[in-house]
Amino acid sequence: MSRPDAEEPKLDKARHIKYWQRCHNTFLPSAYTSNDSTRLTFAFFIISALDLLSVPLTAQDRAAARAWVLSLQHPDGGFCGSPTHSLTGENASKGSANIAATFFALIILGLVAESEEEQRSAFAGVDRKALLLWLKKLQRSDGSFGQVLWEGEPTGGRDMRHSYLASIIRFMLRGSVQEGDENWVEDIDTEGMIEYIRSVQTYDGGIAESSTEESHGGYAYCAIAALNLLDRHSETFTPGEPKRALDRGIADRSGLLRFLASRHFPYLAKEEETRDETAVNHLQAKLGELSLDEGLPYVGFNGRWNKKADTCYTWWACGSLRLLDCDNFYDPKPSCNYLLDITQHRIGGFGKSVGDPPDIYHSYLGLTTVALLGGSELKEADAGFCCSKEGARKIEVARDGLLESLKRQSEQRGGWGADEFWGKATEVVKVK
């Protein structure tokens, strides 16, 4: 069962760079029209992939990215998913901001900042207060989050992804502002968030959209990362919390570990390639047939019990295990080999599974996983941010820079309470 050719599979860095530069410089084909609502997501994949690959952007490209992202900001807080959802002028408030778009907007602003000075002002132009208040409105009374506000109500599934996005957005903008400070904004209900996450664990130890639905590796990642980011926040700013969110938010840790540890399996390349398309279950080797001595050439990951291997689940599982300090549950080498030999595509990028053409989503998560597993001249990846560690650091610099400049502005205004005055004045005007 050892790999037939002794040559180590490699990340074809040049091809990946080509792939992402093509995505960056030219139009995505019409087939991507059904992704029109998530262009900010794709923009993030493109910018962040080039960052992981250490391909510098020109000053012009960086300025263009900033201008475009900021043009999608909604006047009542948050960012719209694409120009299709964003209106200007008197209709601007009729656009619609989206929680995922907001995360991707902020992270792009951070990633395209180069010098220390640029990094500190990366969030200049972001309406922090409106955004955080909008985020709070997206939370439901059960602690879950919606994806958009529709007629003032949080709308969309009670999806664990939204909890993750809320947690990371909060991390990116909230900072250490104390109550009473002019820039203090009422926080989301973090206890409610933790409670909600705690309530969605399923009978098999996994995590689903709700506790009765099917456990899913992607949701598990989102839950774990959401909790991890709450902890990162408190580690920095309120030391001495009684117990980490990660401990409080997981009802059955050993069950969750078993679920996550079960996501990978020996991938039987030959059998999978020759098998017919419709099969939905992964192929199992005969028990005991594989042993470590002979080496396991390929290890694939799935998101649900018995499902097939898929590039993106390598990220969701390995990222989760990293955040739980359980990296040693799997062997990074054969896991990487699966990506590099099975789903890496000749023209650059990664496909979903064997034989699939590359698409932006799988290409990005494939690349980030290779970076996470420590491979091939890529920047180190941050498991919680799903981008380079360098990028995650820039975000913190951006946040601190924004808070400082807000503080400076309010000091300059002096004790006039100018903000309050103008706030009230606009309200009066609105009533008229």
Place this chain on the structure above:
Amino acid sequence: MPPKAKATAKAANPEPKPAPEAPPETVGERSKQRYYQTNPVEKRFEEVGFPGLTAAEKKTYTHTNLILPVANRLVSLSNKTDREYWKHVAKEGLPCRRLKNSYHWGQDKHGRDIGTYRFEELKKRSLNQAKLTALDVLHRQFLTKRDAARSNGTELPQEDIDQEKERRKEMATLKRELYGEIPGPLANDPEWDDVAPIPQTEPEDALARIAYPDEYAEAVSYLRAVMAAEEYSPRSLRLTERIIGMNPAHYTVWLYRFKIVATLNLPVLDEIEWLNGVAMDNLKNYQIWHHRQLLLDHHYTSISSDPEACKQFAKSETDFISKILAEDTKNYHVWSYRQYLVTKLNYWSPFELATTQSMIEDDLRNNSAWSHRFFVVFSDPSVSTKGSAPTEHDPKVPSEIIDREVAYAKEKIELAPQNQSAWHYLRGVLVKGGRGLDTVGEFASQFVSNLGSDDEDVKSSHALDLMSEVYHKQGDIEKAKLCLQRLSEKWDPVREGYWKYRLSELK
């Protein structure tokens, strides 16, 4: 300057006779010929230059080219010379008005120079242009008539509107043929004349640009306008359908569509029937199922007091769900909706349990079906505690049910001992029943023989995992360790790290 000398010069030095020219074949050639016809000696000048011309030619050429400057008094001549000059011009019949060189016919939609057109091609084009102009006049007439009608509070007869629709189609075809302009189908529809579309504009260096099809770009620009205007009308409903057809993941068009359905109080069942087709075409789409959920809530308010209607509706919904699941047995959104439906309509029927049973029999490893079974069994309010987490004991569940489910899982495990789904189901059932793993220790041990010896055989790594926990609970740490070691070394080495972690946790 004695004119006589010139005349003799002409006689002595006749112009070289050009070969008779072939008739022009293209529009451009004809223009060129006409140019030469009205610009004497010009062709010769181009060929041989001024010094190469005969004296007579030189004279004609100079005189011709002086006509305008002299007429405009840019060149001042004495009275006499002036008279002489004009006399000569008149005598030779030199052209006072001449065609200019390099007349540009412009390009057609393919970028082809119209000058290269043959005459019949140009004739056709001109005819089309004339047709378009005529149609445009009628089109404007229609707009004026409609405005007039509206100011009197009436609408034009349908016949006029239909004619206008035909007219615009014709105009669109002509515009496309002539200029490559593609006026979208909405711009062509008089029904949309009162809406000023809000096109999306973005700079050339925007990120993640998509080569939108023209029809999508047009439809979106109208959608933005009607959504901003909060219009809830049959035509806006049709517009949402256009958009959904091209971008079913548009995150607000669905919410807008639902608002239209609710505002116009449209029959929910019609909407659901339409949705069925869309769902079949877009198996992986999430928004479709969220929309269906909103429709369910909306419909429920009108049928909640009628149990029979609820049952009917649940039946028709589950029928459709079964159809979809036949295409994609593990579709997450569909299973989620199914749970929502069962809870909302209180449809805890034997039929649901039977469905999971037949799907599991079709594919023992269909974890979605196992998961739904767990839900059907342990969330049924008549036999369970409301809000009881799946990870905790629920004393309200009757022990017969626990027995039944334990037996079910065991039966399926025996058919496929390495099936993850069945083993985890079994564990889940035991937790619900408040029963320890040790109650199935013996069952598990049938898949393991002679552990630790040379002829060791294991039919299920999950059994070995479970046995290690049972031994641990019974205080037999050594045996518990042995199970984990053998998993790590022999029976499930891909998880070596995990089994080592479990070993380290044993105390």
